Amino acid sequence: MKTLHDTPIKCHDIFKALPDQQKHIRVVLTNGVAGVGKTFSVQKxxxxxxxxxxxxxxxxLILFSFRELNLIKDEQYSLLMLLHVFHPTLQKVTAEQLAVCKLLFIFDGLDESRLSLDFYNSEVLSDVTQKSSVNVLxxxxxxxxxxxxxxxxxxxxPAAANQIPPECVDRVTEVRGFTDAQKEEYFRRRVSDEDLSSxxxxxxxxSRTLxxxxxxxxxxxxTATVLDHMLTTDQRGELPKTLTDLYSHFLLVQTKRKKQKYDEGHETSPQELMEADRKLLLKLGRLVFEHLEKGNIMFYQEDLEQCGLDVTEASVYSGVCTEIFKKRVCDLPENSLLLCFVQFLAAVYMFHCYTNKEHKGTGGLPGKEKKI
Structure with a gap:
């Protein structure tokens, strides 16, 4: 096997060849676990x-998100039309101009793609005005x-990166996140109170895990959201040291904030509000679990509706989600809503199902489920 050597590289230098390289860098693939800063690097x-x-x-520079491209995966576009639809400011750009410009296309979030990329059997396309599927483009x-x-x-x-054949990639980079020093810097900037941040x-x-x-x-x-809340309120008890404890507290903190923002002034008893929260969170957990079984990490409006979720109601829980993306793109569906939830909700849902013996169709889980 070929020995690989890590070489630090600055974000804005990823298309520049190293001193000992002669090869032109045209296609770069950047890997990184969820939340480590891939999209932030693109934005910077x-x-x-x-x-x-x-x-x-x-x-x-033309930026596309696979989340957006998923919305038109069954449509026919030319590359020029795709630019005009997703970037209306480029309406006047012509095919002739594209041919002479130095272009950079950024495709963010391959792991969220629902496209079927076939690099070996798809038709050959060389005309930016010729219509085809987004996959072929x-x-x-x-x-x-x-x-x-x-x-x-x-x-x-990383798990989705193999959709791009190695022979199509000139450079692979990896975003590795914060160093120990950067972790401390983050918390000192995030929490203005010096004693609290310390x-x-x-x-x-x-906690080694945290x-x-x-x-x-x-x-x-x-982590900052949970610990800041716990250390600045009258809440007592041991601070979380495990992922389960931390996520549980995060769920509670965000639910309390939701109540303060949306539920105050309602003529509904606290017990009724708690039951409504419980039911909604379990629906969210079911949505995440069922789609993770299918390998999906993005959820659309129709997916929410199939789980009995009202889109407006679910959006109130934006703090419980990793991110809510809602955007109208020219001729694309106005209410296309994409949600990416904390996977912890799926575990909460499964815990509830096993303890209440309500879950059906676990996809062939082994007989000792209660040990999970």
């Missing part, structure tokens, strides 16, 4: 380019049949 790169700070040899762009001089940057979680940092260091997980920036946000 884009902002620096837009502000004229980096990569000014690129004439046009992407594979031809990545392979270099379509706009062969264009740069392509793809981000993905207590949070000190507590995290007492300290390791804080390598992931989004986990730092969850």
């Amino acid at each position: 790169f884009t902002l620096d380019w837009a502000e004229g700070l980096e990569n000014q040899d690129v004439s046009l 992407l594979t031809n762009l990545i392979k270099g049949n379509l706009l062969p001089s264009a740069l392509v940057w793809i981000t993905s979680r 207590r949070i940092i000190s507590h995290i260091k007492t 300290h390791i997980m804080c390598q992931i920036p989004v986990f730092c946000w969850i």
Whole structure:
């Protein structure tokens, strides 16, 4: 096997060849676990380019999210039409201009893709005005049949990265998250009270699990949310040291915030509100669990409705979700809603099902389910 050597590289240098490399870098694949900062890296790169700070040899940077592309996976578009639909400011860009510009296409979130990328059997496409499926457009762009001089940057979680054949990729990079020093810096910036931030940092260091997980920036946000709340309220009890404890407290904190924001002034008893919260959270848990079994990590409006969830009602729980993405893109469906929930909800749902013996169709789980 070929020995691989890690080489640190700055985000804005990912298309630049290293001193000992002669190969032109055209397609870059960036890996990283969920929440580690892949999308943030893309946004930073884009902002620096837009502000004229980096990569000014690129004439046009075009960003696509696989979440958005999923919405039109069954439609027919030319590459030029795709640009016009997703980026209305590029309406006047012509095929002739695309041919002479130095372009950079960024496709963020391959792991969220519901496209069927076939790099070996799809038709060859070289005309930016020719209509085809989004699958064919992407594979031809990545392979270099379509706009062969264009740069392509793809981000993905590791498990989904193998959808792109190695021969189509010139460089693989990995976002590894915070160093120990950056973890502490994050909490000191996130929590303005110096004494409080020091207590949070000190507590995290007492738990090997939490300290390791804080390598992931989004986990730092969850941790700060929980510990800040617990240390600044009258809530008593031991601070969470495990992922289960932390996520449980996070769920409680966000539910309390939801009550303060949306439920005050309602003529509903606290018991009725708690029962409504419980039912909704279990529906969310069922949604996550059933789609994780299918390998889906993104959920659409129709998926919510199939689980008996009202879209407006579910959006109130935005703090319980990793992210809510809601955007109208020109001619695309106005109410396309995509949700990505904390997977912990799936575990809560399964715990509830096993303790209440209500779960049906577990997909062939073994007979000792109650030990899970």
